Amino acid sequence: MTETTTATTAEAPTPGTPLLQASNVVMRFGGLTAVNDVSLTVNTGEIIGLIGPNGAGKTTFFNCLTGLYVPTEGTVTYQGQALPPKPHKVTQAGMARTFQNIRLFHNMTVLENVLVGRHTRTKEGLISAILRGPGYRREEAESRAKAMEYLDFVGLAKKAETLARNLPYGEQRKLEIARAMASEPGLLLLDEPTAGMNPQETRATEELVFAIRDRGIAVLVIEHDMRFIFNLCDRVAVLVQGSKLVEGDAATVQGDERVVAAYLGTPVEGGADSTTPEENQ
Numbered sequence: 001m002t003e004t005t006t007a008t009t010a011e012a013p014t015p016g017t018p019l020l021q022a023s024n025v026v027m028r029f030g031g032l033t034a035v036n037d038v039s040l041t042v043n044t045g046e047i048i049g050l051i052g053p054n055g056a057g058k059t060t061f062f063n064c065l066t067g068l069y070v071p072t073e074g075t076v077t078y079q080g081q082a083l084p085p086k087p088h089k090v091t092q093a094g095m096a097r098t099f100q101n102i103r104l105f106h107n108m109t110v111l112e113n114v115l116v117g118r119h120t121r122t123k124e125g126l127i128s129a130i131l132r133g134p135g136y137r138r139e140e141a142e143s144r145a146k147a148m149e150y151l152d153f154v155g156l157a158k159k160a161e162t163l164a165r166n167l168p169y170g171e172q173r174k175l176e177i178a179r180a181m182a183s184e185p186g187l188l189l190l191d192e193p194t195a196g197m198n199p200q201e202t203r204a205t206e207e208l209v210f211a212i213r214d215r216g217i218a219v220l221v222i223e224h225d226m227r228f229i230f231n232l233c234d235r236v237a238v239l240v241q242g243s244k245l246v247e248g249d250a251a252t253v254q255g256d257e258r259v260v261a262a263y264l265g266t267p268v269e270g271g272a273d274s275t276t277p278e279e280n281q
């Protein structure tokens with residue numbers, strides 16, 4: 001792996017240029033089409049929201065973008081390059097993500113979790129980071145300083161030596177964000193970052209996402225909390241039953257009767273029908 005020491009902010013391309021381009025992505029599981037011909041562009045400097053009722057295909061679409069799934073059809077490019085269907089290569093290319101179900105190393109400290117997140121930006125690989133090989137130790141001082149910066153950024157610097165499993169739930173989500181940022185992405189994908197948070201934590205997360213954007217990192221976020229999404233996002237795409245129903249700014253999406261119908265379970269022309277009510281707090 002190659003070393004990249006310059007912060008993403010300094011390398012960020014001109015705001016408004018396409019970063020991620022997903023074109024006509026289809027993902028089928030046997031007879032089920034979980035993602036149906038979805039196209040989405042995220043430009044530099046943008047915060048884009050992805051919403052939709054439970055089971056609409058949001059996480060599956062994320063998995064297609066980040067190399068966990070190879071789409072049945074369609075293409076995904078990052079800065080104009082096709083993305084290899086391997087999560088670590090996608091991270092290396094500049095896309096990092098968090099997971100709906102938090103995936104931390106629970107028996108490692110908060111700081112160690114962020115250090116693991118830096119492995120794509122250091123010469124030493126993930127295994128060496130976990131096993132603490134000699135090369136890893138050499139790079140540790142520099143990586144440690146960087147990791148502490150990210151912990152400070154998300155407000156967890158004081159908990160650096162705490163075991164991840166001992167953090168309250170909301171802070172575990174923040175730690176996932178710090179770990180993702182440690183790979184110095186150009187685009188951060190957040191899968192339900194406020195799930196399980198109280199309103200105060202949710203507002204703090206909103207501020208955190210704005211701060212991430214202000215550092216030159218574009219954000220694509222899945223979330224069920226509508227207030228959060230509409231406060232935050234430049235554009236919002238609505239998935240219903242695997243298909244993109246609407247995409248636009250907050251006013252456009254909120255005013256679209258097909259979106260209201262999809263969330264309330266009213267039949268909609270074109271197949272977006274009878275969806276169960278959503279937990280849109």
Ligand SMILES: Nc1ncnc2c1ncn2[C@@H]1O[C@H](COP(=O)(O)OP(=O)(O)OP(=O)(O)O)[C@@H](O)[C@H]1O
Nearest residue numbers: 029032034052053054055056057058059060061100
């Ligand atoms: N690995 C898989 N194998 C088979 N079916 C799957 C798989 N992953 C997802 N699905 C199905 O694909 C559909 C879309 O699921 P997905 O989790 O992407 O929805 P979602 O919009 O993220 O839902 P939620 O808001 O509840 O997280 C669902 O019907 C789900 O059961």
